[in-house]
Amino acid sequence: MNLNILLVEDDAALADLLATQLSEFGNTVTVAGDGQAAMAMLSANPFDAIILDRMLPRLDGMVVIEALRKQGITMPTLMLTALGQTMDKVEGLTAGADDYVVKPADPAEIEARLQALIRARRFPAGASDTVRVGDIVISPTKFRAWRHDRDLDLPRTEFKLLLVLARNAGAVMTRPMLIEQVWQYDFEPTTNIVDAYVRRLRVKMTQFGDDDLIVTARGVGYMLKAD
Template structure:
């Protein structure tokens, strides 16, 4: 079952775009435009992630956040607002928000943050039990990776990198996207760590086999696709 996300946003166009993008990613988003109505839904239904606008009619996003946290649940909460001041951000984080995104935002960045939050809260990043590409198979519950019948001995970082590529085959992923999805937004290191781990992953995923899957797109990033040697 895919993760349930409640979007509480009074700007209808923004809410609709978020809903469509999250549905495309395989989640189950619901939309509400009023804080009081949202609180009623929250009391009746459990959600894996809340995306809350700060300025809402009925109840503010901050008040919704406080009520969610008073319930004692560990559900992920992302605050979404046009405000960009440090005071607003600190207030939200102090009240228990897991992340804070300022409008206007980049959709790919927001989706990456959603994936990070759900992983941190112990939710699977995808609904499927397995990810498959050609002769690569990942068992998500056991965190095992195979190429054909060969078990790949991957480190946790290598495994998470491979998950990213299998979730988006044939899509070029930049170093920044990979870093956000695997290392998280609070990682303070250099982006060249991605290149290092891509090299490690290639040694196990591609080198022993007749065909290679991980390819460099010069000046952009990396892509998973089939290409015979």
């Protein structure tokens, strides 16, 4: 999905570079150099998502996100900052940010996270939806999954991994994103926990001779093929 993004960053060189990189994914990127400029642009233009630096002149990023949420502006917001301590992340998320990325960040990671935030709006927490991807059917409320009407009988972590991949079918989920959404870690473990669980899931998904639908994006993460 091509997005209309507001990038709020006071480092002009970094803003230009990141805007160019994100535009290469097909997005339209508008740059604001400070918090007040960002608020003015948001009041006059529709955007799909915001990338917000935390430390900004005139209006700090924390003040901006808190003001937006008080005004009922709920568009997905990714906070981009040099502050990487756990408490900094907690403060940003508590203020209303949807995600938090520490500089320097790979533009592909930022793009993947923005796309995931957009998709997540279709699956609110606690939703009783049934997720279908091709011949796979998943019931989040029952913690059960089927392929060709056969019960996959997945342990809880493998089920959560499949559900995250299915809700983001057709898009690459990076390892850090999977770690956050499946294991709820805000750091990347020293072990290859994601790769190990993907291997287990693949065995269950192909046990009846079906095709392997999990695609490896080498050096990045994994994707479940869409319909």
